[in-house]
Amino acid sequence: MGAPEIGSDWLKEMVGVVETRGGTHGRSLPLGAVTNSLRELIVLIDRTASGIALIVDGDCRLIATVTDGDIRRAMLHGLSLDQPAAVLIEFGGARKPPIVARESDDAARLRTLMIAEGVAQIPILDQKGRVVGLTLLRDVLEATATPAPLHVVVMAGGRGTRLQPLTDTLPKPMLPIGDRPLLEIIVSQLRGCGASHVYITTNYKKDVIIDHFGDGSRFGVPITYVEESTPLGTAGSIASVDARAGPLVVMNGDILTSLDFREIVRFHNEHNADLTIAVRIESFQLPFGVINLSGESVTGFQEKPFVERLVNAGVYVLAPHVANSIPAEFHVDMSELIERVLSEGRRVVAFPIYEYWTDVGRMADYERAQLDVREGKVGKG
Numbered sequence: 001m002g003a004p005e006i007g008s009d010w011l012k013e014m015v016g017v018v019e020t021r022g023g024t025h026g027r028s029l030p031l032g033a034v035t036n037s038l039r040e041l042i043v044l045i046d047r048t049a050s051g052i053a054l055i056v057d058g059d060c061r062l063i064a065t066v067t068d069g070d071i072r073r074a075m076l077h078g079l080s081l082d083q084p085a086a087v088l089i090e091f092g093g094a095r096k097p098p099i100v101a102r103e104s105d106d107a108a109r110l111r112t113l114m115i116a117e118g119v120a121q122i123p124i125l126d127q128k129g130r131v132v133g134l135t136l137l138r139d140v141l142e143a144t145a146t147p148a149p150l151h152v153v154v155m156a157g158g159r160g161t162r163l164q165p166l167t168d169t170l171p172k173p174m175l176p177i178g179d180r181p182l183l184e185i186i187v188s189q190l191r192g193c194g195a196s197h198v199y200i201t202t203n204y205k206k207d208v209i210i211d212h213f214g215d216g217s218r219f220g221v222p223i224t225y226v227e228e229s230t231p232l233g234t235a236g237s238i239a240s241v242d243a244r245a246g247p248l249v250v251m252n253g254d255i256l257t258s259l260d261f262r263e264i265v266r267f268h269n270e271h272n273a274d275l276t277i278a279v280r281i282e283s284f285q286l287p288f289g290v291i292n293l294s295g296e297s298v299t300g301f302q303e304k305p306f307v308e309r310l311v312n313a314g315v316y317v318l319a320p321h322v323a324n325s326i327p328a329e330f331h332v333d334m335s336e337l338i339e340r341v342l343s344e345g346r347r348v349v350a351f352p353i354y355e356y357w358t359d360v361g362r363m364a365d366y367e368r369a370q371l372d373v374r375e376g377k378v379g380k381g
């Protein structure tokens with residue numbers, strides 16, 4: 001779907017960039033302008049850990065809000081991250097007045113308002129409509145609130161033949177990235193995302209993994225091993241996992257990413273999905289010129305164009321009934337499971353990843369991951 005042009009005068013008049021600044025409610029404010037690109041808003045949202053960007057004019061009056069979810073939905077509809085926020089505002093219907101609160105509102109009022117409106121963030125405005133603060137729902141919930149359990153399955157049983165001879169002595173997830181095995185980086189990140197239990201599926205050289213992690217206590221999260229006597233495919237071993245606690249995150253054990261896994265679970269829940277697939281934009285250049293036809297008539301020619309496609313990123317969220325439907329001790333690939341869920345008419349949704357992501361499956365990818373960790377792009381968990 002093509003992106004609309006900026007057609008509104010009120011948007012064209014808004015220019016300039018407003019830097020992040022401190023607010024009266026004790027939180028750095030993710031303030032941006034309609035001229036900021038979506039990519040710049042992502043950096044702003046990430047830097048303030050707020051999940052939202054507040055689009056303001058030159059006097060700091062609120063124009064619109066852009067959430068993390070708004071940007072991901074825009075990606076699914078073909079909007080480029082290099083387009084300005086103004087395009088997303090028009091595309092997503094964000095011209096409707098955002099939900100806001102006033103300086104005089106106390107925590108109880110904020111909590112009631114946010115729950116009633118179904119929002120996780122709320123801008124605080126002064127009497128002139130200027131942004132002076134931002135409150136997050138997690139900040140106003142009671143301290144005794146118990147977070148939902150986050151159970152994660154890491155698929156770590158593959159042989160990694162494309163990385164031989166490195167994998168002749170180590171399973172692929174245990175190859176060192178910087179000063180730690182890849183799987184240790186993954187486990188540390190999962191702990192940082194609040195994972196309450198990690199299941200690691202093992203087959204090839206499983207003792208290397210089990211000896212390193214033990215019961216997980218040294219790494220701050222309980223670990224259970226699902227040992228495959230024979231390979232069960234990319235989904236078969238899930239049948240051995242207790243998925244009654246809630247949505248189950250499943251990920252390949254050769255992925256290096258800065259994704260906060262709580263975000264994909266939140267997206268899964270918001271969309272009432274049975275199965276969620278993380279996707280990312282893959283861009284590649286065709287090696288030949290492309291001819292456009294109408295019947296036998298040539299209508300155009302493109303010399304070696306770039307093509308963008310959404311591809312599987314190897315991270316999934318399964319509703320409990322989907323995870324529990326996988327037959328035990330049967331070889332099942334994730335592609336088969338997805339096809340079955342679709343054939344049953346159940347809801348399968350895509351979650352776009354704009355965060356750092358690489359599949360450490362080939363030697364070139366492995367070498368790039370080493371460099372990215374050294375440069376601090378990922379692996380700080």
